[in-house]
Amino acid sequence: MNEITNRDKNNFKWVGKNTQRPDGPDKVTGRARYGDDMIVPGMLHGKTLRSPHAHAKIISIDTSEAEALSGVKAVVTYKDIPDHPLLAPPYGPMITDFHDISRNIMARDKVFYDGHPVAAVAATSERIAKAALLLIRVEYEILPHVLDPFEAAGADAPILHDYQYTLGSDPKSSKPSNVFRVASSERGDLSKGFAEAEIIVEREFRSQPVHQGYIEPQALVATAAADGSVDLWTTTQGHFVIRGYCARLLNMDMSSIRVTASEIGGGFGGKNNLYSEPVAIRLSQKTGRPVRFVMTRSEVFRATGPASGTYSHLRIGAKKDGTIVAAEATIYNQAGAFKGSPVGRSVDTFFSAYSIKNAKATAYDVCVNRPKVAAYRAPGAPMAALGAELAINELAAKLAIDPIEIRLKNAVQDHEQSLSGVKFGRIGLNEVLVKAREHPHYSAALAENQGRGFALGYWMHGGGLSSVNANLLDDGTVTIATGNPDIGGSRSSMRVMAAEELGVDISLIKTIIADTASIGYSHLTAGSRTTFATGLAVINSVREIIDKLRQLAATKWDVPVENVAWEAGQAVCHHGDFQALSLKQLASLAPKVGGAIAGHSEINATGAGAAFSAHIVDVEVDKETGFTTPKRYTIIQDAGRAISPDYVEGQMQGAAVQGIGWALNEEYIYDHNGCLQNAGFLDYRMPVASDVPMIDTVIVEVPNPNHPYGVRGVGEPPLVPAPAAVANAVENAIGKRMGVLPLSPPKILQALK
Amino acid sequence: MKKYNITASVNGDELDYSCYADQTLLEVLRENLQMTGTKNGCGSGDCGACTVIVNKRPVNACLILGVELEGAIIETVEGLAEGSTLHPLQQKFLDHAALQCGICTPGFLTMSKALLERNPDPTETEVRYALAGNLCRCTGYDKIVRAVLDAAAEMRANAS
Numbered sequence: 026m027n028e029i030t031n032r033d034k035n036n037f038k039w040v041g042k043n044t045q046r047p048d049g050p051d052k053v054t055g056r057a058r059y060g061d062d063m064i065v066p067g068m069l070h071g072k073t074l075r076s077p078h079a080h081a082k083i084i085s086i087d088t089s090e091a092e093a094l095s096g097v098k099a100v101v102t103y104k105d106i107p108d109h110p111l112l113a114p115p116y117g118p119m120i121t122d123f124h125d126i127s128r129n130i131m132a133r134d135k136v137f138y139d140g141h142p143v144a145a146v147a148a149t150s151e152r153i154a155k156a157a158l159l160l161i162r163v164e165y166e167i168l169p170h171v172l173d174p175f176e177a178a179g180a181d182a183p184i185l186h187d188y189q190y191t192l193g194s195d196p197k198s199s200k201p202s203n204v205f206r207v208a209s210s211e212r213g214d215l216s217k218g219f220a221e222a223e224i225i226v227e228r229e230f231r232s233q234p235v236h237q238g239y240i241e242p243q244a245l246v247a248t249a250a251a252d253g254s255v256d257l258w259t260t261t262q263g264h265f266v267i268r269g270y271c272a273r274l275l276n277m278d279m280s281s282i283r284v285t286a287s288e289i290g291g292g293f294g295g296k297n298n299l300y301s302e303p304v305a306i307r308l309s310q311k312t313g314r315p316v317r318f319v320m321t322r323s324e325v326f327r328a329t330g331p332a333s334g335t336y337s338h339l340r341i342g343a344k345k346d347g348t349i350v351a352a353e354a355t356i357y358n359q360a361g362a363f364k365g366s367p368v369g370r371s372v373d374t375f376f377s378a379y380s381i382k383n384a385k386a387t388a389y390d391v392c393v394n395r396p397k398v399a400a401y402r403a404p405g406a407p408m409a410a411l412g413a414e415l416a417i418n419e420l421a422a423k424l425a426i427d428p429i430e431i432r433l434k435n436a437v438q439d440h441e442q443s444l445s446g447v448k449f450g451r452i453g454l455n456e457v458l459v460k461a462r463e464h465p466h467y468s469a470a471l472a473e474n475q476g477r478g479f480a481l482g483y484w485m486h487g488g489g490l491s492s493v494n495a496n497l498l499d500d501g502t503v504t505i506a507t508g509n510p511d512i513g514g515s516r517s518s519m520r521v522m523a524a525e526e527l528g529v530d531i532s533l534i535k536t537i538i539a540d541t542a543s544i545g546y547s548h549l550t551a552g553s554r555t556t557f558a559t560g561l562a563v564i565n566s567v568r569e570i571i572d573k574l575r576q577l578a579a580t581k582w583d584v585p586v587e588n589v590a591w592e593a594g595q596a597v598c599h600h601g602d603f604q605a606l607s608l609k610q611l612a613s614l615a616p617k618v619g620g621a622i623a624g625h626s627e628i629n630a631t632g633a634g635a636a637f638s639a640h641i642v643d644v645e646v647d648k649e650t651g652f653t654t655p656k657r658y659t660i661i662q663d664a665g666r667a668i669s670p671d672y673v674e675g676q677m678q679g680a681a682v683q684g685i686g687w688a689l690n691e692e693y694i695y696d697h698n699g700c701l702q703n704a705g706f707l708d709y710r711m712p713v714a715s716d717v718p719m720i721d722t723v724i725v726e727v728p729n730p731n732h733p734y735g736v737r738g739v740g741e742p743p744l745v746p747a748p749a750a751v752a753n754a755v756e757n758a759i760g761k762r763m764g765v766l767p768l769s770p771p772k773i774l775q776a777l778k
Numbered sequence: 779m780k781k782y783n784i785t786a787s788v789n790g791d792e793l794d795y796s797c798y799a800d801q802t803l804l805e806v807l808r809e810n811l812q813m814t815g816t817k818n819g820c821g822s823g824d825c826g827a828c829t830v831i832v833n834k835r836p837v838n839a840c841l842i843l844g845v846e847l848e849g850a851i852i853e854t855v856e857g858l859a860e861g862s863t864l865h866p867l868q869q870k871f872l873d874h875a876a877l878q879c880g881i882c883t884p885g886f887l888t889m890s891k892a893l894l895e896r897n898p899d900p901t902e903t904e905v906r907y908a909l910a911g912n913l914c915r916c917t918g919y920d921k922i923v924r925a926v927l928d929a930a931a932e933m934r935a936n937a938s
Binding site for chain 2: 045050051054055057059152238288291514672681682716720
């Protein structure tokens with residue numbers, strides 16, 4: 026049962042209606058071209074030699090035998106990738122340090138994880154490229170390694186980077202540390218708050234890193250031309266970011282690199298980063314031929330992603346009436362080999378759905394011998410929410426208060442701010458909680474061995490740079506070009522918003538993703554920003570077209586442009602007897618009068634809305650085997666406005682199942698040498714169709730006042746509370762605290778003993 | 779290394795290809811025949827993105843060798859539609875918004891086609907188990923399962 030609430034359904038012609046996605050037909054017929062569907066004449070095949078060690082010094086690399094193999098055209102190592110100095114402070118919330126990127130894409134003096142690239146070859150076939158890898162001799166001096174973020178933060182841990190001293194620690198660190206920085210936000214008086222508390226819940230949690238799990242491995246083709254320019258085809262969430270990173274890293278002009286984003290086979294944050302692209306460019310420059318790289322699934326697991334594994338500790342204190350008076354949390358986020366785990370978002374997530382007078386959250390960014398973490402759908406948030414939500418549920422249970430009631434009592438309100446100072450405007454939290462309480466799922470009966478979980482998630486969406494070109498063609502059709510790869514249906518939502526503005530049928534509008542040379546800078550398709558930010562640029566662009574058409578009509582009618590309005594797809598003038606001029610009529614007139622009509626917009630969008638997602642989930646635990654089966658799942662979420670409801674639901678449903686995997690199954694298994702043992706989909710088991718039920722959705726619409734249609738963003742909020750909700754359901758099914766994810770059968774059997 | 783010449787029917791066309799003994803059908807389709815509709819998600823038979831139908835049985839194209847297919851009848855996603863008329867499964871995937879990124883879609887479509895040929899009236903549970911070898915990370919499977927059930931109903935109605 027899927028319902029839409031809080032909408033005046035009569036206001037819009039297209040917004041809020043389900044329309045067939047424009048990229049759909051190509052995707053169901055096999056015509057859509059993804060990263061490794063590009064075949065270029067003369068193309069060479071690239072392959073990467075990767076470290077078999079978790080932590081080692083590189084003593085020497087001998088590529089001579091590989092280079093001598095027939096069919097091998099070039100071999101590159103760190104010597105072919107420019108070095109860059111360490112980024113100096115101050116650091117923003119997101120760190121882009123080319124010192125680290127250079128070392129992550131190709132190890133320099135040390136390898137820091139199993140799978141770390143040490144050399145790459147380009148050969149006339151993949152078979153020869155693979156054979157060449159076996160001929161590269163690398164001498165290593167193996168070093169002690171550390172995998173767990175809490176251990177890595179300790180005084181005796183092996184140190185990855187002898188130049189790294191902890192920022193923000195108290196006292197100031199005097200020796201190198203794996204902790205890059207400690208981020209913290211605080212308000213009120215914590216000790217006073219806890220002194221007032223009549224009940225205190227204290228809990229700790231551990232979680233394993235999880236992979237984004239996109240089904241399409243990283244794949245690209247780089248073509249370097251004789252004039253120094255480069256064409257790059259790659260599967261990415263942000264081709265402008267890839268262009269900028271490649272140029273900076275390889276000391277090239279940005280304008281000399283043209284990046285085309287392929288159709289993208291999933292990303293979830295994991296395709297925001299650079300991996301083989303600069304290496305492929307160097308190999309293409311060396312050989313004068315196009316070079317293709319396609320990662321194997323094993324390479325994807327060993328060297329890309331994941332989201333941080335964590336250790337966290339929380340204390341929450343409340344009055345007997347359920348008023349939370351104090352809350353404190355600390356989390357250790359594993360950064361992987363290089364700094365940059367999402368500490369800021371972890372800090373902001375813990376308690377920001379609640380109005381708590383005295384609160385503090387602290388997050389440690391800890392380097393360990395694993396691949397450098399990548400964003401994963403609300404990066405930093407789900408494991409913070411895991412702790413906070415389970416602790417609040419325990420508080421509610423001890424006080425005999427309903428989990429939704431305790432949240433309604435403490436819910437953050439309009440115009441308050443998050444713990445780290447994000448100011449909320451109008452938010453839909455109360456509406457979401459009330460809808461959840463009313464939902465029949467919340468009061469449905471449970472069978473034996475079943476438990477119900479509830480959790481709430483908060484996420485603040487992104488805005489940022491977006492560019493759009495809109496062209497009106499002389500037959501009255503419109504093309505809309507954006508700079509954002511379409512990962513969740515954005516071509517559909519852009520088309521809907523353009524049609525709504527223009528007042529014409531959506532079939533007249535084509536949406537494409539332009540390459541980096543053809544449109545202004547557009548930031549990543551990430552942070553659930555695209556429908557909001559790029560959507561604003563679409564609306565601006567189309568409004569520019571409408572203004573030009575009004576001017577055209579005004580000229581034709583010889584009336585002031587202020588007297589011409591745009592209504593239902595045509596120019597009208599109510600100041601006299603004028604026959605309305607349709608979009609099509611004006612479009613055909615335009616070339617004869619003043620030239621082609623186009624609109625464009627380059628913006629830095631601000632005013633993205635916060636969103637809240639509430640999850641109700643029932644699981645059944647088999648007490649003989651410890652196996653957990655999700656039986657029923659309902660998500661209630663504020664979307665602001667659902668431009669394309671089917672795709673909003675799809676985002677919520679997909680996130681729920683990712684959360685089920687995070688909570689129950691997914692984990693990396695390393696051996697005692699620090700080598701990944703389950704680098705494949707058989708042993709890193711993501712949920713399949715038979716593991717999960719239908720996922721019911723309720724879209725709540727409390728419009729974001731900063732967007733003409735009220736868009737907030739939808740992709741990330743539904744992952745935030747999902748692992749917490751599932752874990753809470755398991756706790757309730759077996760009547761035990763469960764603090765270590767994933768809740769796989771051995772852990773449940775252990776708890777039941 | 780020796781290459782073998784193979785003749786097989788691909789989507790109704792008799793095609794010749796020459797391949798090495800260790801080349802998979804997936805490599806043959808994508809590299810030799812440049813039919814890139816069949817996707818490579820893992821290369822180890824764990825994700826189902828490369829599902830094709832060989833002699834009426836769904837198989838992972840990454841787990842079968844090109845040299846095994848002399849005289850075989852192979853169906854891929856490119857052969858589902860008849861001209862510009864989509865197969866009911868393709869149409870229902872669009873109608874139900876059963877795809878997001880779309881990389882797993884060819885494999886889900888071919889596996890679902892094989893299921894409905896074997897069992898035209900599956901239950902939800904039967905659909906879920908038939909598709910359990912196909913990974914989708916975007917949709918949570920909900921809309922995929924609905925699309926297959928709806929396509930099955932339509933195909934039964936058209937057949938009667």
